[in-house]
Amino acid sequence: MKKLSAILVALFLTVSFVYAQGNKPSPAVTAESPSKNIKVKYGQPSKRGRVIFGPEGSTSLEKYGKVWRTGANEATEITFAKDVNFGGKPVKAGSYTLFTIPDEKEWTVILNGQLGQWGAYDYEKHKSKDVASVKVPAKTTNDVAEKLVITPTDNQLTIAWDKTMIAVPIK
Secondary structure, three states, rough: HHHHHHHHHHHHHHHHHHHHOOOOOOOOOEOOOOOOOOEEEEEEOOOOOOOOOOOOOOOEEEEEOEEOOOOOEEEEEEEOOOEEEEEEEEOEEEEEEEEEEOOEEEEEEEEEOOOOEOOOHHHHHHHHHHEEEEEOOOOEEEEEEEEEEEEEEOEEEEEEEEEEEEEEOOO
């Protein structure tokens, strides 16, 4: 009986470990611009065969016209070491939550002053803390980005996932 109990416990632990490995949360990523003026911290989800962007009523992960945390887990955070011009809008040095509203041809990119948000669930409560909101064209790419990639450079912020890419000019 003791041997059977030990085998069942070992089997349970093995199954639990394998299950946990397959359900890891999206990894946390920090990306910096070459000058280190811009730093972005985000959860990096993977496509894993899913449809990523699409209209309401579709099976897509993110719906057109809905506020998205632009990543996974906690809402994405962007930090500027110096004052910048973000898509034509002046933004003071500091840290902000980065949200987007994807659409087929154009995205709205939002910087919000309320840090520490989980997802975009409470965005409407903190909407009054938006410091910048810019619209940028969405481009369809030939290559599929399996993982969400946010790339800050010294003159733009690029967001790419699946076959979609946007770029916000920064000065």
